[in-house]
Amino acid sequence: MSQAGVIDSLQFSSAALEKRGLLGIQELSRLAQMQGSTEGLEYHLRGGRTGNGRPCLRISVRGCLQLLCQRCLDPLLVPVAVDAELQLAESLSEISEADDDIDRVLASRRMDIGQLVEDEVILALPMAPRHATCGRDHAAT
Numbered sequence: 846m847s848q849a850g851v852i853d854s855l856q857f858s859s860a861a862l863e864k865r866g867l868l869g870i871q872e873l874s875r876l877a878q879m880q881g882s883t884e885g886l887e888y889h890l891r892g893g894r895t896g897n898g899r900p901c902l903r904i905s906v907r908g909c910l911q912l913l914c915q916r917c918l919d920p921l922l923v924p925v926a927v928d929a930e931l932q933l934a935e936s937l938s939e940i941s942e943a944d945d946d947i948d949r950v951l952a953s954r955r956m957d958i959g960q961l962v963e964d965e966v967i968l969a970l971p972m973a974p975r976h977a978t979c980g981r982d983h984a985a986t
Contacts, residue, residue, distance in 0.1 A: 849888075849958035850920035852931055854950075858892035864958065865889045872959050875967060882911045886925060889960045895947075900933040902950070904965055910969070917979035927965045 849866050856862075867885040870877050886908035895901045906927040914921040934940045934953040940949045950961070 848865055850963065851955045851957050852890075853954045854892075854902060854952045854956045857890075857956075858894070858902060858933060861892050863889070863891045863903040867957055867959070868962055871932060873963050873966075876910065877962055883908055886962065886966065888958075890961070895930065895932055901947050901978065902931045902933065902961075903916055904929050904931065904961065906962055906966055906969075910966075910970075912974045914975045914979060915973040919976070919979070921974050921976055923970065925966055925970045929965055938949075944964070976979075 849864075849868060849872065852862075852864070857864075865888065867887050868883050870882050873881070873883070873886070876883070876943055884908055891903045891907045893901055893903060903925065908925045910923045910925055911920050912923050913919070929948060931948050931950040933953060934943075934949040938953060940951065943949060
């Protein structure tokens with residue numbers, strides 16, 4: 846469990862609750878394993894309903910990650926700006942059988958906020974982060 850805590854996602858959604866926080870790299874173990882670092886990622890999680898009335902979580906994440914350029918292996922600053930609406934699904938089969946472009950996540954009574962934030966950040970990262978041009982001076986990239 847992360848320091849951000851856990852929520853009952855359906856209750857959080859139904860009550861339209863909100864939670865804000867800052868996650869450091871020590872709480873983002875998968876990003877740390879990718880040799881990433883950050884001074885912190887700010888998140889804002891809000892419960893609510895989608896346009897069609899389904900329970901959802903809206904998540905925003907802002908910050909900057911330092912990753913390794915996959916071309917030259919020098920540090921690369923990658924801005925993070927995530928805004929996602931995640932419809933809560935009752936089962937994994939509902940997610941796998943969906944035939945639309947709606948982002949879904951499995952509803953849970955013990956959803957780890959830190960893990961959810963990290964999932965969304967990882968999905969937003971470039972597949973192979975790299976400088977526009979590699980060389981000695983990366984200040985302009």
